[in-house]
Amino acid sequence: MSPSAPTPPPAPARKFLGVLPLPERNYIAEALRTETVGGMLLLVAAVAALVWANTPLRGAYDSLRGFHFGPSALGLDLSVQHWAADGLLAVFFFVAGIELKRELVVGELRDPKAAALPVIAALSGMAAPALVYFLVNLVGGGSLDGWAVPVATDIAFALAVLAVLGTSLPSALRAFLLTLAVVDDLFAILIIAIFFTGSLNFLALGGAFAGLAVFWLLVRKGVRGWYVYVPLALVIWGLMYNSGVHATIAGVAMGLMLRCAPREGEEHSPGERVAHLVRPLSAGLAVPLFALFSAGVTVSGSALGRVFTEPETLGVVLGLVVGKTVGIFGGTWLTVRLTRAELNEELAWPDVFALATLAGIGFTVSLLIGELAFATDPALTDEVKAAVLTGSLIAAVLAGALLKMRVRTYRALYEAEERDEDLDGIPDIYEQDDPEYHLRMAALYEAKAAEHRRRAEHAGAARDERSGPA
Numbered sequence: 001m002s003p004s005a006p007t008p009p010p011a012p013a014r015k016f017l018g019v020l021p022l023p024e025r026n027y028i029a030e031a032l033r034t035e036t037v038g039g040m041l042l043l044v045a046a047v048a049a050l051v052w053a054n055t056p057l058r059g060a061y062d063s064l065r066g067f068h069f070g071p072s073a074l075g076l077d078l079s080v081q082h083w084a085a086d087g088l089l090a091v092f093f094f095v096a097g098i099e100l101k102r103e104l105v106v107g108e109l110r111d112p113k114a115a116a117l118p119v120i121a122a123l124s125g126m127a128a129p130a131l132v133y134f135l136v137n138l139v140g141g142g143s144l145d146g147w148a149v150p151v152a153t154d155i156a157f158a159l160a161v162l163a164v165l166g167t168s169l170p171s172a173l174r175a176f177l178l179t180l181a182v183v184d185d186l187f188a189i190l191i192i193a194i195f196f197t198g199s200l201n202f203l204a205l206g207g208a209f210a211g212l213a214v215f216w217l218l219v220r221k222g223v224r225g226w227y228v229y230v231p232l233a234l235v236i237w238g239l240m241y242n243s244g245v246h247a248t249i250a251g252v253a254m255g256l257m258l259r260c261a262p263r264e265g266e267e268h269s270p271g272e273r274v275a276h277l278v279r280p281l282s283a284g285l286a287v288p289l290f291a292l293f294s295a296g297v298t299v300s301g302s303a304l305g306r307v308f309t310e311p312e313t314l315g316v317v318l319g320l321v322v323g324k325t326v327g328i329f330g331g332t333w334l335t336v337r338l339t340r341a342e343l344n345e346e347l348a349w350p351d352v353f354a355l356a357t358l359a360g361i362g363f364t365v366s367l368l369i370g371e372l373a374f375a376t377d378p379a380l381t382d383e384v385k386a387a388v389l390t391g392s393l394i395a396a397v398l399a400g401a402l403l404k405m406r407v408r409t410y411r412a413l414y415e416a417e418e419r420d421e422d423l424d425g426i427p428d429i430y431e432q433d434d435p436e437y438h439l440r441m442a443a444l445y446e447a448k449a450a451e452h453r454r455r456a457e458h459a460g461a462a463r464d465e466r467s468g469p470a
Contacts (some may be wrong), residue, residue: 038283039160046295053296058169080123088286090251096185097255098275121332122183126151128327129319142311150319152365155181170413190407196372205243211236313387320391354402360395
């Protein structure tokens with residue numbers, strides 16, 4: 001009888017919310033810094049819109065966002081509000097397309113096993129709000145057209161809330177939130193393209209696809225120069241708008257075409273360089289201006305009362321506050337329980353629950369989908385916008401309270417990740433298995449001890465000199 005083959009050791013359990021690889025941590029830190037600043041501007045723009053729309057200057061606000069300009073011969077004689085929603089948000093979705101491409105080729109989504117958890121969490125975090133909205137309106141007899149309004153997470157708004165609270169989340173939690181938002185954006189794009197496309201102009205659509213083919217060819221050939229791509233992007237956007245497909249789809253398509261994997265000798269890929277340049281324009285200008293011209297709704301006691309009594313608006317609020325939290329947390333918990341994933345021992349499930357609550361802040365894309373879903377009913381559109389603002393505010397307050405309960409833990413983890421005692425530019429947590437690191441640290445501690453001894457000797461000599469002979 002031949003001896004049996006040795007049983008291979010079981011595969012190590014995958015760590016959920018563990019320490020990120022250093023390049024990924026650095027990239028995410030830079031991206032989130034820009035998004036945090038943009039989120040603060042977004043908050044300011046939203047507050048300004050609300051104040052402006054609820055003062056005697058309401059007429060000026062309506063006149064400004066209703067003002068039309070643009071070449072009518074090209075079908076682009078649009079209102080200011082329309083330009084913000086279809087034009088400026090194309091920049092936002094262009095950056096979202098780059099982020100999605102990068103996540104797929106070098107980020108958290110490149111490994112199917114690693115990607116499964118955030119993708120399932122994001123999908124369940126979109127399905128649950130839609131289901132909550134559907135059930136509320138089915139029971140209440142409301143319109144089912146707004147089912148997609150509460151499905152999206154606004155990463156910039158969420159980061160702005162963290163900045164206001166002064167909460168420094170460890171990189172793993174921030175990366176998980178960013179990955180959720182990226183997957184959210186992908187499916188929100190698909191929802192807009194599939195469910196909010198009217199009659200198609202196939203000639204214009206064909207022209208847009210031809211423009212995208214030229215764009216792809218130029219990228220493939222390595223052609224560089226903004227003076228080539230910006231005019232071409234404007235042509236593609238105009239053709240996409242006139243085709244009947246929402247114009248922001250053009251931005252996503254171009255973002256997905258950029259190469260996001262660095263080649264040998266490249267520190268950053270073209271996609272990363274372009275995202276670095278365009279992200280401030282998106283976060284600092286495009287999204288805040290969209291908020292300024294879309295968030296201006298009338299707020300009164302009766303209007304707020306309708307938010308909690310009308311099925312459409314109640315469905316949006318409950319979708320954001322309850323659906324998002326239950327969907328993301330439930331999807332994450334079930335996936336971890338049914339796979340070999342293990343939660344980072346320094347974190348706990350209440351941290352995931354708090355993050356899921358924070359993801360209930362749906363602003364930019366939720367407002368856009370609300371405008372598309374109820375385009376024929378301006379009064380209901382404003383009520384749904386008020387519901388988005390209300391739901392996002394409730395989610396922000398709840399998440400803030402939950403995160404504050406664990407702020408000391410987060411601060412300790414964040415400081416441990418940032419500590420660089422040997423001042424070599426690499427956080428010490430990434431060098432703990434490096435023998436050279438231990439030698440550097442030993443030398444550093446020896447230098448500190450020697451300095452401490454010299455100071456002690458100097459202090460003792462000074463005391464002796466002051467006391468003098470008896």
